[in-house]
Amino acid sequence: MAAGAPRVFVSHLAGVAVFDPNGDQVGRVRDIVTMLGGRRRLPSVLGLVVEVVSRRRVFLPMTRVTGVESGQVITTGVLNIRRFEQRPNERLILGELLDRRVTLLETDEEVTVLDVGLQRLPARRDWEIDRLFVRKGRKGGGLRGRRGETLTVEWDAVTGFALEEREQGTANLLATFDQLRPADLANVLHHLSEKRRAEVAAALHDDRLADVLEELPDDDQVEIIGKLADERAAVVLEAMDPDDAADLLGELPEDDKNRLLDLMQPQEAAPVRRLLSYEEGTAGSLMTTEPIVLRPDASVAEALARVREEDLPAPLASQVYVCRPPDETPTGQYLGVVHFQRLLREPPFALVGSLVDADLRPLPPGTTLPALTSYMAAYNIVSAPVVDEGSHLLGAVTVDDVLDDLLPEDWRQAAAAGGLPGFSDQALEGRAREGGVERDG
Missing domain, CATH: 3.10.580.10 (CBS-domain)
Structure with a gap:
């Protein structure tokens, strides 16, 4: 899309590189922040969630976006590197609006949101949501699995975003991050709500979920594995490296650990049991049982x-x-x-x-x-x-x-928040300036 173009769909922004005016990359787009409701007819787009140094997520106001063109976002070069914290009245478009079920006002028909269109207001740097790309039909496809008709509609042609959805789909959210490495997808999951995290985990393929679990903080691992059906949890544990599976099981209550081990295939559970038998912090507890x-x-x-x-x-x-x-x-x-x-x-x-x-x-x-x-x-x-x-x-x-064992227990959370040991705010600020950005307040 050429610089200054009036509209872009959010699927084209996911993972896009963000550059300052000098051409230096300062991060990548991980989500878009909006505010539903309010006095305006169309929802305002407040800004972008940008992942910068050490996976820190910061907020980039849309007023500082000077261009969206050919797979990149151009900024004014002024970026506040304080960690992004979502406010109660804010919604994340990729994380929360995609795959929502809403209702077409004209026909009272349920549709699924596949993509969201953003429009830049004339002669201003403000953006708003003005279009939705949706699919008709109920979840899982129509008759005999056929997919329903897709169409683009105006934002105010639908209703239902304000309602809480018990089971929100994940297909389009996952599609936007399909090429991410497991560590990066783990970072995406870490920043989702607990409900959304469980929905995405449930939709991931067993092998993909196993890879992602290995990169998540202990608390997230325990939360996700605890929400899976026991049979699936056992399959995912089998797909993990034995040492990572042992670490996860070691965080669970004894009854849960033994139940999942009993559900695993004996040949897959045997190395995990051996690892769990060694004292924590020793070579036996840290080793992998699958070298060449x-x-x-x-x-x-x-x-x-x-x-x-x-x-x-x-x-x-x-x-x-x-x-x-x-x-x-x-x-x-x-x-x-x-x-x-x-x-x-x-x-x-x-x-x-x-x-x-x-x-x-x-x-x-x-x-x-x-x-x-x-x-x-x-x-x-x-x-x-x-x-x-x-x-x-x-x-x-x-x-x-x-x-993994030498670093503090919360090092994954610190990394996800941009607070790796040895990286003070001043150090991060210095690194950011090298990339062409400065702290803004």
């Missing part, structure tokens, strides 16, 4: 193929663990590790059993966090093997697991 394990007769080509797996976290891809059969944890005798760089230097047909680094001593599961961090720092590694008394590999501790 190879037999000594595996080739370098096989090892590199495993390292290239798309879903493998980078710390786990840094080295492979060579063990005698069986090669599922707890494995047969642990022989040593082969580092990724060594694999790159060897011919594809070489056997990993001839390349092991046996000098990197493994850790017992009772290793404390201070000893673990000293070990990883001393050897300059991002992943460490954990073995039992019989030299069977139990799992591997990765640097991200260590950081």
